[in-house]
């Protein structure tokens with residue numbers, strides 16, 4: 318099966334006042350249709366830079382990002398625009414990523430306006446549907462982001478990302494700015510959306526436990542490289558790289574009275 322998204326030997330470097338930073342060092346990854354690949358690594362290992370290169374927000378130094386077999390690296394802005402609807406992103410901070418001066422309905426409608434999808438009436442209707450879909454009341458559309466909680470704001474970001482019906486959703490630490498109780502709700506929402514819409518997720522996190530039951534495969538990133546990759550269950554049971562072992566060892570042993578039965582998950586999968 319040809320992967321939907323394939324990253325091939327991707328490098329990204331920065332020249333800074335402190336010298337040369339080789340943030341992404343020859344990363345290769347595949348993401349299949351309907352699959353969740355968790356990209357797990359500690360702060361500064363290059364996860365966001367990799368995501369930005371995949372999305373075309375950051376120019377890769379070399380390598381390929383193939384979407385349905387077409388290489389996106391080095392495309393002109395105009396050519397890249399054609400692919401943009403197919404890959405969308407939900408960022409970490411729902412406070413910073415939403416323009417605070419825009420009403421929620423305008424924020425969610427914006428991608429449809431930019432890509433001129435549907436009539437004005439169809440776009441308005443779609444905004445209502447998207448709000449319902451992510452668990453927001455459609456009559457809240459006239460409100461501004463500051464009137465919402467962190468979890469609700471992340472729902473707004475998700476609705477906005479879904480507007481163009483992407484095939485790939487890149488979730489860059491989408492719950493790490495949220496309270497633990499809210500984290501589970503947002504992860505559950507993402508899981509339901511994937512089940513219903515069939516999207517593929519690249520789920521970036523520093524928290525291995527968060528993706529324990531959510532990811533199909535896990536890629537461990539360490540100092541700019543993928544050091545271990547495999548089915549989530551295999552990586553979890555028999556980690557090979559020291560970095561993975563350290564992360565797993567740091568996870569508290571769950572209280573059996575709280576986690577109902579072996580193998581069950583707080584995220585219900």
Ligand SMILES: Nc1ncnc2c1ncn2[C@@H]1O[C@H](COP(=O)(O)OP(=O)(O)OP(=O)(O)O)[C@@H](O)[C@H]1O
Pocket residue numbers: 331332333338340358359360361362363364365366367523
């Ligand atoms: N625009 C930039 N200019 C210079 N250096 C950068 C730039 N963006 C990232 N870096 C550097 O690249 C390295 C990887 O950063 P990156 O943000 O990709 O890591 P990360 O794993 O996403 O970390 P975090 O989880 O903290 O966001 C870091 O050393 C960072 O300082």
